[in-house]
Amino acid sequence: MISVYRVLPDFNNYQYLIPDDAGAAMRYRYGGISVKKEWEPPLVYKANPMKPKPDIWGCMSFGAVIAVTLKAATELCTFIDQSCEGLPLECDGETFLVCNITCVVNALNQKQSRHKEGLPHWIEEYVFHPHRFEYSLFKIPETALGEVLCVEGLTSPEDEFKGVVEKHGLKGLNFKKIWTG
Numbered sequence: 001m002i003s004v005y006r007v008l009p010d011f012n013n014y015q016y017l018i019p020d021d022a023g024a025a026m027r028y029r030y031g032g033i034s035v036k037k038e039w040e041p042p043l044v045y046k047a048n049p050m051k052p053k054p055d056i057w058g059c060m061s062f063g064a065v066i067a068v069t070l071k072a073a074t075e076l077c078t079f080i081d082q083s084c085e086g087l088p089l090e091c092d093g094e095t096f097l098v099c100n101i102t103c104v105v106n107a108l109n110q111k112q113s114r115h116k117e118g119l120p121h122w123i124e125e126y127v128f129h130p131h132r133f134e135y136s137l138f139k140i141p142e143t144a145l146g147e148v149l150c151v152e153g154l155t156s157p158e159d160e161f162k163g164v165v166e167k168h169g170l171k172g173l174n175f176k177k178i179w180t181g
Helices: 022-026 070-083 161-167
Strands: 003-009 016-019 044-047 056-059 062-069 084-091 094-101 114-116 119-125 148-152 173-180
Touching: 003 056, 003 062, 016 022, 044 084, 056 094, 062 070, 062 148, 070 084, 070 094, 070 161, 148 161
Parallel strands: 016 056
Antiparallel strands: 003 148, 003 173, 016 044, 056 062, 062 094, 084 094, 114 119
């Protein structure tokens, strides 16, 4: 059975990276389009400094942007290569990769999904075309600026984003199931 999850940085229980200058960070939209050519890493600091450090960090105060430690990047390299561009970011002497997800899939079944009236990007009930999934980490055009999604059930769990995160005990994310089909 195929399930789709919203990938959520755990801002409540872990540190996260936040820009010193919000305007500089907003320069990049992170909406599924490459920003590599114009990438100038913004200055960031670690919010929630008394909380544990995650392996996968919430980044830029957006739910649609995550950053990974270099150690986590080695475990997630398949998904970074397939679905993202890894953008270097430094903070307090540590190097991170901002995962700008550029794999955008037209997989939402708009006729069967339920939207907030007049707001096509505010989806209250998701329904997907499962045959359109190619990679397990992705965005959809309707919500590309606001959320990251992953699919489970296309292959074996050790070959899918959620399964690899769980297998290696990578901390910093929550997965919220939004559809099963």
